[in-house]
Amino acid sequence: MKSISSHFSIFISSFVLLFSFQFTNVIKSIVNDYASKIVNDYAIVVVSSAELKEEELQKQIPEIESISEISSKKILDRLKNEMSSKNLALLQVALPKFYSLKLGSLPDKKRIETIKQKLSTITSISRVETFAKTHEKMFKMFLLLQAMVYIFTFFVACIAVLLILKQIRIWIYEHQRRMAIMALFGASFFMKSAMLYRMTLVDTLISALGVCAFYDIVPRLPLAQAYAAELDVVLPSFDWLYEGSVLIGASFVFAFIAVSIVARKIGRV
Amino acid sequence: MEYVIKASGLNIGYERDEPVITDANMAIKAQEFVFITGKSGSGKSTIIKSLYGELLPNHGELNVCGVDFRNIGSSKLNLLRRYLGVVFQDYKLIDEWTVEQNVMLPLIIGGFSKGVCIKQAHKLLKHVKLLHKINKYPYELSGGEQQRVAMARALAHNPILILADEPTGNLDSYSSEVIWNLLKGAKEHLGTTVVVVTHNIPSTLGIDYKHYFLEGGVLHEVN
Numbered sequence: 432m433k434s435i436s437s438h439f440s441i442f443i444s445s446f447v448l449l450f451s452f453q454f455t456n457v458i459k460s461i462v463n464d465y466a467s468k469i470v471n472d473y474a475i476v477v478v479s480s481a482e483l484k485e486e487e488l489q490k491q492i493p494e495i496e497s498i499s500e501i502s503s504k505k506i507l508d509r510l511k512n513e514m515s516s517k518n519l520a521l522l523q524v525a526l527p528k529f530y531s532l533k534l535g536s537l538p539d540k541k542r543i544e545t546i547k548q549k550l551s552t553i554t555s556i557s558r559v560e561t562f563a564k565t566h567e568k569m570f571k572m573f574l575l576l577q578a579m580v581y582i583f584t585f586f587v588a589c590i591a592v593l594l595i596l597k598q599i600r601i602w603i604y605e606h607q608r609r610m611a612i613m614a615l616f617g618a619s620f621f622m623k624s625a626m627l628y629r630m631t632l633v634d635t636l637i638s639a640l641g642v643c644a645f646y647d648i649v650p651r652l653p654l655a656q657a658y659a660a661e662l663d664v665v666l667p668s669f670d671w672l673y674e675g676s677v678l679i680g681a682s683f684v685f686a687f688i689a690v691s692i693v694a695r696k697i698g699r700v
Numbered sequence: 701m702e703y704v705i706k707a708s709g710l711n712i713g714y715e716r717d718e719p720v721i722t723d724a725n726m727a728i729k730a731q732e733f734v735f736i737t738g739k740s741g742s743g744k745s746t747i748i749k750s751l752y753g754e755l756l757p758n759h760g761e762l763n764v765c766g767v768d769f770r771n772i773g774s775s776k777l778n779l780l781r782r783y784l785g786v787v788f789q790d791y792k793l794i795d796e797w798t799v800e801q802n803v804m805l806p807l808i809i810g811g812f813s814k815g816v817c818i819k820q821a822h823k824l825l826k827h828v829k830l831l832h833k834i835n836k837y838p839y840e841l842s843g844g845e846q847q848r849v850a851m852a853r854a855l856a857h858n859p860i861l862i863l864a865d866e867p868t869g870n871l872d873s874y875s876s877e878v879i880w881n882l883l884k885g886a887k888e889h890l891g892t893t894v895v896v897v898t899h900n901i902p903s904t905l906g907i908d909y910k911h912y913f914l915e916g917g918v919l920h921e922v923n
Binding site: 617 | 752777781784
């Protein structure tokens, strides 16, 4: 019974740590996905008397991902009934070109101002509309989401550290006597700690596999997918090779550090 | 190696400037059976602790099984302890290990194969008449049984030197007899040197022995 509870406590603390770590990754991925959606929805509109070249603009403003011309056909169509065809043809020649600039990332207000200034220095550009107010709202929303993720990560890290410290105290209490007796019979540092290392590595490996299985299965459940669709977010699928390796690696590092602290502390007693 | 234990001008204590044992001299040859007696609190256990390196001498020279205790490192101390069989007053059995696993401990540390460990543990548990309790845990045994397990563990790896701290204190006469017979057998059949700290030397032991008496922190050899 004592042995089961000992295994369970290691499993739980490791599971909580890895689960939260992966949860943070999932949230980050969702937030980044959401941010890219915001970026896609946002554009700077430029009015130019001459044709603008994408490469040339990108040289000056690296944030620009693409540039597309806004067709003036719709405006002209609306004026068709009110103007003569001759005047309409003249207007069509005189009408400046409208461009929509898509950005690769979401810049802050200051950066938007700089981009606007840079665009304004180009002689052919007569007007730049950044929709700064709308953009600022979106950007603040994005910052809020990011901040929430970081705050969550911070609290999770604190809880994980507390759990580890508590577990270390339990381990010291549980293994001190055994390791001291083994030392009296000439066991080396690693021999004394081997049992604890083995037990912890196996338990943390099981917990890591449990976390991997959870994040692999849950996003595929119809209920989770329906909920995500309602929130207009995409649940990232679990990458066994990369994320699985990171989680298993992290579990081993967690086990190794915790057990080494215990072994060192007991060694000094 | 003429002497298994050689000590001269030995000062031992828990505090550097408050020695429990002062200026102790001891010369114990291989295969000798030695008793260290003395009143409670005279420092008998302190001497035993210094012999297996739990307490290092504050002053003087100590050599156990050819290992000089001056500037002894942890790896050297670990190596020495693998050649010693220690019986503790409080048994020091590992609670979460079975009787069999406890007896196997010095063999596991010595790097013996699992088969050898099991065979030797069974042989010794048969000697101490506890083969039927092989899968029990220490807390399921009586004090006498626990001490017999501790005795089997001390003998498991055929040590050069057995150090026994009050091995029969508070034991029933049956367990005491088993323990004394094992210690006697270790000396006679295996050629092991035995150092026993005790209150009383059993009158029916029937072997030659050396006797040290400890009084006021001073060790006297009794002729």
